Amino acid sequence: MSLMTAVVVIVSGTFFIVETMLRRDEGAGRVWSVAFLSAMLTTLAYMVWAVDPTVMWPVAVGNTTFVVGTGCMWLGCRVFNGRRMTIATLTVAVGGIGALLTVLLAGPDAGDWAGAPWMFACILLFAALGCVESVRGDMGTYRTSWGLCAVLGLQAVFYLGRIVVVIAEGFDSTLFNTWFGSAMTSVLTVILTIVALVVTSVLRADRAGQRGPARLESSAPLGTDDVLPIASFTVLLTRAAERAATRAEELAVLAVRMDDLPQISSAFGGEAAREISEAARASVKRSTSALALIAQDGTNGLLVAMSAASEPDARRLAGIVYRGLLDDLAEVGAGVIPVIGIGVVLTGTADAQPASGDAAASPCAGAAQLIAGARESARRAAGEAGSAVLVGGADLSAR
DSSP, X not given: OHHHHHHHHHHHHHHHHHHHHXXXXXXXXXXXXXXXXXXXXXXXXXXXXXXXTTOOHHHHHHHHHHHHHHHHHHHHHHHHTTOOOHHHHHHHHHHHHHHHHHHHHHOXXXXXXXXXXXXXXXXXXXXXXXXXXXXXXTGGGOTTHHHHHHHHHHHHHHHHHHHHHHHHTOTTSHHHHHHSSHHHHHHHHHHXXXXXXXXXXXHHHHHHHHHOOOOTTSOOOOOGGGOBOHHHHHHHHHHHHHHHHHTXXXXXXXXXXXXXXXXXXXXXXXXXXXXXXXXXXXXXXHHXXXXXXXXXXXXXXXXXXXXXXXXXXXXXHHHHHHHHHHHHHTTSTTOOOOOEEEEXXXXXXXXXXXXXXXXXXXXTHHHHHHHHHHHHHHHHHHHSTTOSEEETTEEOOOO
């Protein structure tokens, strides 16, 4: 069983890591690669310990990488959903360090299960958090992610059972060795590895298809139905902003945010959420000029760049987009309308300028600053009662 588990984990992990390197993947793919690498190190460490059970360092390494690998599955889901990482990363680091120290402090007389209670508790926590995170935010709009949710939930339940049985019966009990011992853990590991490989590969491929390669020298290819990937949008926005600056003209960048798509997907199915997304794309195209730049911004948003004579003109254009969305989305499916927020930033505002000398060194720093400002305004507009459109941080409701 240990050999079979090692083969599955090493082959799967190698495949995912090599694919990450070839894709030059960023974000969630890199974090999930660390999870697969940790799983590979875990199996190798436990195989070394199986050959010579008198040494404790393989147990310490195996327990640590097991905890870190499970934690990185959770962290990868958080990165995919665009959530803050500082506290979560520190939590995983503390869990890994604790797993290492509990084995080393227990010493060689602690037996085969040295440091196991801490490891069990950490894996239970990170698997449960990963299960919840995999069906929230952007990941929640993909039915594929429910497979990852299922196996992480199964892992959490399994380790909860291990903790309960250890407390009630001990490590040497027949119940523990039959249902929660190494053999059952190996079966669970194989299932988790295979499902995680499939799900994370599909999610990464879909996200890469939306965003496209971030290369300045690209020819800025169009996405489907003339909606740009975000990388091409950034390049074209940079060039348009440079041309507008030489003519003392203004450009407005609009971020359209629909926060309730994951909940709509859960309540009415993924097909309803996709219909809303497609209707929103078509509505924004109809509500903007033929020369406007439109890009897909994740799974629940759009970005638009177009000329605006002034701030009131930008408010008027955003209002047209907002009212068009309300009218068009009311006719889709069951008539469920997500919470819509539109944020607007003008190229002439101070917020559109790079914040530092390092940012200014990047050709796309100004465009990235504009996009970030529009996204923040859209987030506030969607979250604050009575605010439909925010221009430059001020409430300019279009209702």
